Amino acid sequence: MSTVRVLVGTRKGAFILTSDGKREQWNVSGPFFGGWEIYHLKGSPADPDRLYASQSTGWFGQLIQRSDDGGKTWRPVDNKFVYDGVSGTHQWYDGTPHPWEFKRVWHLEPSLTDPDTVYAGVEDAALFRSTDGGQTWQELAGLRGHGSGPHWQPGGGGMCLHTILLDPANPGRIFIAISSAGAFRTDDGGESWRPINRGLKSQHIPDPSAEVGHCVHHIAMHPSRPGVLFMQKHWDVMRSDDAGESWQEVSGNLPTDFGFAIDVHAHQPETIYVVPIKSDSEHYPPDGKLRVYRSRTGGNEWEALTKGLPQHDCYVNVLRDAMAVDSLDACGIYFGTTGGQVYGSSNAGDSWTPLVRDLPAVLSVEVQTLS
Amino acid sequence: MIRVLLPAHLRTLAQVNGEVKLEVESPVTQRSVLDALEASYPMLRGTIRDHVTHQRRPFLRFFACAEDLSHELPDAPLPDAVVTEAEPFLVIAAVAGG
Numbered sequence: 037m038s039t040v041r042v043l044v045g046t047r048k049g050a051f052i053l054t055s056d057g058k059r060e061q062w063n064v065s066g067p068f069f070g071g072w073e074i075y076h077l078k079g080s081p082a083d084p085d086r087l088y089a090s091q092s093t094g095w096f097g098q099l100i101q102r103s104d105d106g107g108k109t110w111r112p113v114d115n116k117f118v119y120d121g122v123s124g125t126h127q128w129y130d131g132t133p134h135p136w137e138f139k140r141v142w143h144l145e146p147s148l149t150d151p152d153t154v155y156a157g158v159e160d161a162a163l164f165r166s167t168d169g170g171q172t173w174q175e176l177a178g179l180r181g182h183g184s185g186p187h188w189q190p191g192g193g194g195m196c197l198h199t200i201l202l203d204p205a206n207p208g209r210i211f212i213a214i215s216s217a218g219a220f221r222t223d224d225g226g227e228s229w230r231p232i233n234r235g236l237k238s239q240h241i242p243d244p245s246a247e248v249g250h251c252v253h254h255i256a257m258h259p260s261r262p263g264v265l266f267m268q269k270h271w272d273v274m275r276s277d278d279a280g281e282s283w284q285e286v287s288g289n290l291p292t293d294f295g296f297a298i299d300v301h302a303h304q305p306e307t308i309y310v311v312p313i314k315s316d317s318e319h320y321p322p323d324g325k326l327r328v329y330r331s332r333t334g335g336n337e338w339e340a341l342t343k344g345l346p347q348h349d350c351y352v353n354v355l356r357d358a359m360a361v362d363s364l365d366a367c368g369i370y371f372g373t374t375g376g377q378v379y380g381s382s383n384a385g386d387s388w389t390p391l392v393r394d395l396p397a398v399l400s401v402e403v404q405t406l407s
Numbered sequence: 408m409i410r411v412l413l414p415a416h417l418r419t420l421a422q423v424n425g426e427v428k429l430e431v432e433s434p435v436t437q438r439s440v441l442d443a444l445e446a447s448y449p450m451l452r453g454t455i456r457d458h459v460t461h462q463r464r465p466f467l468r469f470f471a472c473a474e475d476l477s478h479e480l481p482d483a484p485l486p487d488a489v490v491t492e493a494e495p496f497l498v499i500a501a502v503a504g505g
Contacts, residue, residue, distance in 0.1 A: 071416060072416070093416070094466055095414070095416070095464065095466040095467065095500045095501065096414075096416060096417065096420075096454040096455075096464065096467075096500075097453055097454055097464060098453065099420070099450075099453075099454070112420065112450040115452070115453045115454075115458075116452070116453060116458045118458065118459055
């Protein structure tokens, strides 16, 4: 029987939740790296026992941990993230030039084919890659160097590269997103990059349709259709049908189109999920009701999914990397909250149950479906 | 031998209990102690001082003999009591976080 492993990063450590394919009983192990912020942990699609975790604190900086046995044991690998060449400047919040300074790793994206290759999205925004299982890291400097880097500005959470999508049909193509610069694409394995933000509109920048400066919160893709992208922007839910060349708004009837998380059903590429959040200054659900919204039409037409979720007095947030899906036949959806709950649905969102209720604030959720 | 006391999280990371004892060649300085510490415990690289600049991380301090040595030059000799093992060299994490 299949096993599902949910990897949860929190403000005070990592947790691993496991269940059989019924997804009714969950075993919680952890905390791993107790007391440290775990922004993200993720398993290799090529070797599910190979996991990578980003571990950091303000006191001791950044560590990268690696497991070769599915999270039972871990060991630190290299934590030296040094920008390539002259690091240069980006814009600070007040518009003045500010030197690039490494702060932390937000997202780790293992290669689809090689367990030893993993990408790291970092703050201040840059993309690094290791091809030796995390023993060394090199910046893919073409991203910061393509021209617009000096105009990038941090969002409220910092200038973070938080989304990395590897195209399963085209090994050279990678999509990334940065708050608050926008989305970018390479077609040559990371050598050269260009912004892909046409169609985005952001009222908080002088030119709402500028080439860069958009606060993209997250992007999701279905592996069978890598040219179709879904984006939760600071405000607006967007979609692209041409690999980011252009974007159209698909917020439709959402109660608010602000939010962080977005994901795609494992077997239905037009079924997508978001968690609307009231506003950019009120990071909690509207009306105290935690509702996942599902669209079966790739956007525009949305239905609220509420069964099993708190429908009064709920004021948690769901962060950008805190939603994931499994690939079992009845697709499982999972998300974590800043209140420490991890909710799961084993029926594509029709109903939800808490897998665990009282973890530290959840920063990330990833899922592995193991046979 | 030089006695070094690390904060709890770094002891966990280095998989040590209590003080660390290090062989450090003379002159014994902050730099030579940290060099020896990182050579013996590579997982600590980058957690006490920056990989490249070797600047102390902002929320850490170095104490010894009831003195704050954090702002001493890295190549300044450490007190004799540290060199003779009478006193440990302390890496202190700031009390912060509310």
